[in-house]
Amino acid sequence: MTISIYDIAKEANVAPSTVSRALQNHPRIGTETKARIQALAKTMGYVPSAVAKSLTTNKTWTIGMVVTAVADPVVADILDGVEAVAQDAGYSVFLSNSRDDAEREAALIETFQRRRVDAIIVHASRRNKLYNSKLTQHQVPIILIEHQEPGNYQHTVSTDSKRGGQLATEHLIGLGHRRIGFVGALERPRSNEERLNGYKAALEQANIPFIPEIVSLLESDDDFERGQLGLAEILAGEPTAVFCYNDRTAIGLMKGCEQRGIAIPDQLSIVGFDDIGNASYLRPALTTMRQPWIQMGEIAMQMTLDLLDGQTPENRILPVELIVRQTTTKR
Amino acid sequence: MTISIYDIAKEANVAPSTVSRALQNHPRIGTETKARIQALAKTMGYVPSAVAKSLTTNKTWTIGMVVTAVADPVVADILDGVEAVAQDAGYSVFLSNSRDDAEREAALIETFQRRRVDAIIVHASRRNKLYNSKLTQHQVPIILIEHQEPGNYQHTVSTDSKRGGQLATEHLIGLGHRRIGFVGALERPRSNEERLNGYKAALEQANIPFIPEIVSLLESDDDFERGQLGLAEILAGEPTAVFCYNDRTAIGLMKGCEQRGIAIPDQLSIVGFDDIGNASYLRPALTTMRQPWIQMGEIAMQMTLDLLDGQTPENRILPVELIVRQTTTKR
DNA sequence: TTGTACGCGTTATCAA
DNA sequence: TTGATAACGCGTACAA
Numbered sequence: 001m002t003i004s005i006y007d008i009a010k011e012a013n014v015a016p017s018t019v020s021r022a023l024q025n026h027p028r029i030g031t032e033t034k035a036r037i038q039a040l041a042k043t044m045g046y047v048p049s050a051v052a053k054s055l056t057t058n059k060t061w062t063i064g065m066v067v068t069a070v071a072d073p074v075v076a077d078i079l080d081g082v083e084a085v086a087q088d089a090g091y092s093v094f095l096s097n098s099r100d101d102a103e104r105e106a107a108l109i110e111t112f113q114r115r116r117v118d119a120i121i122v123h124a125s126r127r128n129k130l131y132n133s134k135l136t137q138h139q140v141p142i143i144l145i146e147h148q149e150p151g152n153y154q155h156t157v158s159t160d161s162k163r164g165g166q167l168a169t170e171h172l173i174g175l176g177h178r179r180i181g182f183v184g185a186l187e188r189p190r191s192n193e194e195r196l197n198g199y200k201a202a203l204e205q206a207n208i209p210f211i212p213e214i215v216s217l218l219e220s221d222d223d224f225e226r227g228q229l230g231l232a233e234i235l236a237g238e239p240t241a242v243f244c245y246n247d248r249t250a251i252g253l254m255k256g257c258e259q260r261g262i263a264i265p266d267q268l269s270i271v272g273f274d275d276i277g278n279a280s281y282l283r284p285a286l287t288t289m290r291q292p293w294i295q296m297g298e299i300a301m302q303m304t305l306d307l308l309d310g311q312t313p314e315n316r317i318l319p320v321e322l323i324v325r326q327t328t329t330k331r
Numbered sequence: 332m333t334i335s336i337y338d339i340a341k342e343a344n345v346a347p348s349t350v351s352r353a354l355q356n357h358p359r360i361g362t363e364t365k366a367r368i369q370a371l372a373k374t375m376g377y378v379p380s381a382v383a384k385s386l387t388t389n390k391t392w393t394i395g396m397v398v399t400a401v402a403d404p405v406v407a408d409i410l411d412g413v414e415a416v417a418q419d420a421g422y423s424v425f426l427s428n429s430r431d432d433a434e435r436e437a438a439l440i441e442t443f444q445r446r447r448v449d450a451i452i453v454h455a456s457r458r459n460k461l462y463n464s465k466l467t468q469h470q471v472p473i474i475l476i477e478h479q480e481p482g483n484y485q486h487t488v489s490t491d492s493k494r495g496g497q498l499a500t501e502h503l504i505g506l507g508h509r510r511i512g513f514v515g516a517l518e519r520p521r522s523n524e525e526r527l528n529g530y531k532a533a534l535e536q537a538n539i540p541f542i543p544e545i546v547s548l549l550e551s552d553d554d555f556e557r558g559q560l561g562l563a564e565i566l567a568g569e570p571t572a573v574f575c576y577n578d579r580t581a582i583g584l585m586k587g588c589e590q591r592g593i594a595i596p597d598q599l600s601i602v603g604f605d606d607i608g609n610a611s612y613l614r615p616a617l618t619t620m621r622q623p624w625i626q627m628g629e630i631a632m633q634m635t636l637d638l639l640d641g642q643t644p645e646n647r648i649l650p651v652e653l654i655v656r657q658t659t660t661k662r
Numbered sequence: 663t664t665g666t667a668c669g670c671g672t673t674a675t676c677a678a
Numbered sequence: 679t680t681g682a683t684a685a686c687g688c689g690t691a692c693a694a
Contacts, residue, residue, distance in 0.1 A: 005671070014680075015682070017672095017680080018679090018680060018681075021680085024673085030680080049670090051385045051391065052671030053673075055380075055382050056674080056686050057673065071408050071608070073404065073407070079401050083401065083427060083428050096414060281555075282609075282612065282613065294402075335687050346666075348690075351689060379688080383686070384687080386671065388689070
């Protein structure tokens with residue numbers, strides 16, 4: 001049997017409301033009674049019920065987070081950032097996996113609403129439109145991290161994918177490459193398109209023609225596999241370098257090269273995107289665009305706190321950074 | 332303003348209890364009224380409050396999960412398994428990070444108790460003792476995954492670390508190695524000791540002396556760093572092979588070898604432990620002991636469900652499997 | 663089949 | 679400073 005403030009009240013010969021006040025350091029309570037009751041609560045092993053508290057205060061100190069996959073190192077980092085800031089602010093976070101399924105995503109959001117979370121954070125959402133209406137209908141703020149449905153939404157944090165694509169491509173161009181391939185990810189429509197646009201912009205600026213044969217765009221739920229398939233697709237076009245949608249795609253592509261006896265970087269230079277933890281431990285170590293994942297999670301959660309505080313935080317677009325390692329070389 | 336069953340009741344000219352029954356498909360309700368009320372609830376945008384429901388039913392359909400770090404790929408996999416099974420069973424999971432800090436871990440547990448979670452799952456706990464008392468004091472079942480404080484506890488799932496250590500070492504012995512080092516992790520007391528014991532057992536069985544100079548045992552919150560430091564420690568003892576506590580340690584150690592110009596596997600064979608996702612993409616690809624991480628999460632959550640169902644599940648020890656790749660070769 | 667009334671554990675508003 | 683009492687939203691005996 002779990003004990004309540006009523007039990008303590010009975011034991012202390014006071015009213016339940018007095019116990020309540022004593023336990024929340026209410027100003028209007030006697031110093032001595034407060035001490036007495038707090039001590040009593042402790043010895044009786046009292047554990048306050050957040051459920052009951054939430055019912056009256058209409059606040060759960062709870063955040064709902066939906067991700068497309070938790071085993072993705074990028075997601076794990078974001079989660080780390082979100083949880084750390086949330087924890088420090090006294091919030092607990094619900095984690096759930098949409099498995100990149102739009103219907104499931106919607107169901108999870110509804111579950112969170114039933115649970116009366118104070119806010120919801122969604123990573124790589126492809127259902128943004130849904131949220132514009134949900135947002136107004138109920139009062140639960142929804143914050144999007146790297147949302148993937150193109151368009152404008154109220155609360156978002158993402159990285160500068162276009163600039164990232166451009167920097168990556170410029171790096172390759174600077175090394176003398178002119179046949180630069182791109183292996184993209186259709187299931188990430190917005191960031192994929194932005195990276196592709198950056199790639200195109202860099203080519204155009206350098207007066208290098210866009211060659212469709214060395215651009216692969218496919219949808220896959222396995223990044224590594226995408227890399228292998230993408231390589232097979234573009235090889236006939238004889239690229240001397242490839243810019244990959246993300247690191248895991250690049251890693252898959254590297255494996256494909258190994259199987260085919262293609263030397264990296266001598267025969268093919270490769271640039272990834274993300275700078276996941278292991279990128280620097282690969283051999284050759286992967287040249288890539290670093291995205292500040294943990295920070296992204298922290299910022300998203302901080303935006304959430306600001307929102308809950310009644311402020312109106314600006315949407316954020318974080319910078320990316322080129323990290324040159326061993327997979328790129330002069331042509 | 333969020334609407335409740337009272338609002339619906341007023342609108343439908345029925346009692347709130349009727350609405351309640353209609354919404355939960357209660358048997359004792361008129362088919363027609365049920366349909367009418369359900370439709371009305373939908374048009375009114377009714378979202379039931381899990382908070383209120385929990386208060387009366389004394390059940391939150393909530394699981395608290397505490398991990399030592401979410402960016403660790405092993406943790407992410409476990410989490411994935413736990414969440415998937417939980418979600419299918421209708422539970423939501425709270426994720427929180429203890430940062431491998433015992434005090435923080437205790438605080439998180441208390442938070443979960445305040446939130447009245449139905450069960451708690453802890454990964455790599457070093458405070459098991461705490462839980463034996465907590466367990467009896469309150470009724471919240473606590474399930475331990477790879478607990479690290481030696482001893483026996485009520486509900487645990489782990490892998491057969493000793494056998495893993497033995498298999499790894501036997502593999503190296505079978506390749507002709509006799510000076511086999513070990514780089515262990517003191518902050519994981521139980522599994523580290525078990526792997527070490529397996530290592531010793533294999534040596535003993537092959538009549539190979541235990542050489543303290545090539546055994547490194549240090550505490551580090553950075554696996555990669557541990558690998559580098561461990562390598563430095565044991566090098567003077569001239570090992571021809573090393574068994575590492577885990578893959579990330581092995582990766583750090585491999586990097587150290589590279590910096591020193593030590594060829595892998597020709598000058599030094601390496602075996603890891605875990606088989607994290609990237610192990611097979613490293614060059615050379617890492618020979619390691621595979622642990623079924625996702626499955627481990629699934630099993631832990633399934634045990635939890637059984638427990639909540641009133642059953643008394645057995646503790647589980649999962650098998651490990653040797654995966655031979657490129658970092659080990661004949662001496 | 664439907665309605666009434668109470669309980670769940672806490673906070674908050676009034677009085678005392 | 680403390681005590682009654684009414685909320686909060688829902689489930690559920692019990693009565694109608």
